[in-house]
Each structure stands twice: as C-alpha cells, then as structure tokens.
Amino acid sequence: MRGKLVIILLIILFASPLAAQELTGTLQQIKQSGQIRIGYRVSEPPMSFLDKDGNPNGYSIDLCKSIVTEVKNKIGADVKVEYVPITTEGRFKALMDNKIDILCGSTTKTLSRSELVDFTQLTFVTGASLMTLRDDKTRDSAGFDGKKIGVVKDTTTAVVLNKLIRETSTNAEVVLFNSTKESIDALRKKKIDAYSADQIVLIGIASKAQNPMNFVIDPNVFSFEPFALAVRRNDSDFRLVADRVISDLYRSKKIFTIYDKWIGDVTGQRLPIFDAMVQLNATPE
Numbered sequence: 001m002r003g004k005l006v007i008i009l010l011i012i013l014f015a016s017p018l019a020a021q022e023l024t025g026t027l028q029q030i031k032q033s034g035q036i037r038i039g040y041r042v043s044e045p046p047m048s049f050l051d052k053d054g055n056p057n058g059y060s061i062d063l064c065k066s067i068v069t070e071v072k073n074k075i076g077a078d079v080k081v082e083y084v085p086i087t088t089e090g091r092f093k094a095l096m097d098n099k100i101d102i103l104c105g106s107t108t109k110t111l112s113r114s115e116l117v118d119f120t121q122l123t124f125v126t127g128a129s130l131m132t133l134r135d136d137k138t139r140d141s142a143g144f145d146g147k148k149i150g151v152v153k154d155t156t157t158a159v160v161l162n163k164l165i166r167e168t169s170t171n172a173e174v175v176l177f178n179s180t181k182e183s184i185d186a187l188r189k190k191k192i193d194a195y196s197a198d199q200i201v202l203i204g205i206a207s208k209a210q211n212p213m214n215f216v217i218d219p220n221v222f223s224f225e226p227f228a229l230a231v232r233r234n235d236s237d238f239r240l241v242a243d244r245v246i247s248d249l250y251r252s253k254k255i256f257t258i259y260d261k262w263i264g265d266v267t268g269q270r271l272p273i274f275d276a277m278v279q280l281n282a283t284p285e
Contacts, residue, residue, distance in 0.1 A: 026101050026231070026238035027075055035080040036071060038064050039100035042085050043180045045204035046262040047106040047124070047227070056083045059262040063123055063229065064104040067245045074241055087179065089154040092116045095232055102242065103230035106201055108156045118235065119228040120242045121281045125273050127221025128157040129199035131206065134216050136193060144172040147193040150183040151176060160223040161196050180205070198225050200263065207265070226277075243283065250282035 030036050040056045041048040051057040068081055084100050094100045095117050109119040151158045153176040165172050175192050177183040187195045199221050206215040231239050249255040
C-alpha cells in the first residue's frame with residue numbers, strides 16, 4: 001500500500017507545473033518582460049513588408065505570429081508583440097545585441113551566418129534573379145556587358161552576383177544599395193539597368209507596384225537561397241519552440257494556406273521545390 005502511495009505521489013509531482021522544465025534564455029526573458037520583439041523588413045514583399053495601413057505583414061510574419069501563439073502556451077502567460085524594423089546590414093547585430101528576439105524576413109540560411117546567429121528549419125526556397133524595366137532590351141545576365149546592376153549590400157545575392165560576373169567575364173558594374181527601396185527607386189529612374197535580389201522578392205515587388213507590367217523578371221535563377229527565421233545562438237529551447245511550430249504547419253499542411261495567401265497569387269501554381277522543402281522539414285513530434 002505504501003509503495004502504491006509513493007508511485008501515485010511521484011506521478012502527481014511529475015505531472016504538475018512544478019516539474020515543468022524551467023524557462024531559460026529568450027523564453028525566460030519574454031516571460032519576465034511580458035513582450036516578444038519581432039524583427040522585420042519593411043519592403044520585401046511577400047515575405048515581410050509594411051502594408052498600406054502601415055502594419056507589418058507577409059509570409060514570414062504569419063509564421064512568426066504562429067510562433068508567438070506557441071510561446072504564450074509555453075510560458076503560460078500573455079505577451080505583447082513589438083515589431084522592430086531592421087536593415088539588411090543590421091539584422092544579425094540586432095539579434096546578437098538583444099534588440100530583437102526573432103528575425104522574420106527573407107533571410108538565407110548559410111554556414112557562415114550560423115557563426116553569428118542560429119536558424120530555424122527552412123521556411124522557403126528561392127534563388128537570385130534579375131529584374132529590369134520592360135522598355136529595357138536587356139533581359140538576363142548574358143546581356144549585361146557594360147551595364148549597371150543594383151543589389152542590396154550585405155546580402156547573399158551580392159556575393160553570388162559578383163561571383164557570377166567574375167566567372168562569366170561579364171563587364172558589368174555592381175552598384176550597392178542600403179535597401180530594396182533605394183534599389184527600386186534607382187531602377188525606376190534608370191540609374192541602374194537591373195536590380196538583383198531573391199526571385200520571390202522581385203515577384204512580390206512587381207506585384208505590388210502601381211503598374212506591375214513595367215517590370216520584367218528573368219525566369220532563371222543563379223543561386224540557391226534557402227530561407228529560415230533567425231534566432232540567437234545557444235538558445236535551443238526557444239529555437240525548439242519555433243521548429244515545433246514550423247514542423248506542425250508542414251505536417252498539417254496549414255503552411256499551404258499561408259503560401260496561397262501571400263505567394264499563390266504572384267507565382268500561380270505552387271513551386272515543386274516548395275513542396276519538397278515542406279516534406280523534408282515536416283519533422284515528427
């Protein structure tokens with residue numbers, strides 16, 4: 001009888017909140033502060049951008065909203081969401097300096113970047129491409145001899161674009177900009193002949209332009225860009241919360257609803273590589 005009583009008490013103990021894993025790192029900080037800070041990009045549709053009402057929106061933002069819901073469940077408390085606009089060059093430093101808790105944009109996961117921050121499971125797959133004005137006869141990288149190509153600095157696209165120009169011996173000039181907006185303004189004013197970025201971002205920019213037909217996007221890509229959300233290094237508990245949410249969205253196929261909401265209209269049929277990414281990242285519980 002006494003042995004049974006001990007077993008019952010142990011079951012009650014380990015089933016109680018007292019036995020729950022103690023919060024650490026970002027989760028502990030969120031509970032103590034009562035807020036979670038989401039870093040976002042203001043002009044990279046359909047992934048992360050400010051909508052016409054001035055609210056952060058997009059595919060990556062919706063993923064982060066789902067993560068916020070799970071964070072609330074994990075810490076057992078409501079939290080305020082603070083959206084923090086970040087720049088390309090300052091995004092990783094914002095994480096490292098504890099100015100944001102998660103980076104929700106169009107960030108390519110690379111090994112070198114993993115020395116600075118950590119990444120969740122993949123959230124999207126695309127590649128770098130080129131966008132020109134419709135009245136420009138240049139259409140792809142092969143015809144850019146003597147032309148100016150704009151690209152945002154501190155991006156993987158800038159790296160692969162310079163490599164492509166070297167490897168093809170193309171006499172093109174790469175012009176670096178601080179933001180997507182600066183690049184597009186330069187393209188519209190014909191200060192550059194083309195703008196290079198992730199193809200899905202180019203499609204999103206064109207689709208939201210006043211006259212989308214003014215732009216032409218090269219259907220070819222010259223890089224592989226696997227997107228992921230970025231979090232701080234050495235914070236496996238918080239990353240696990242994010243990975244759990246992403247995996248659940250993939251296993252339940254709810255991710256396709258988010259895809260259709262933000263990307264379906266601009267790409268038409270869902271990309272086969274996206275379906276493959278979902279299947280490969282649908283980690284079992």
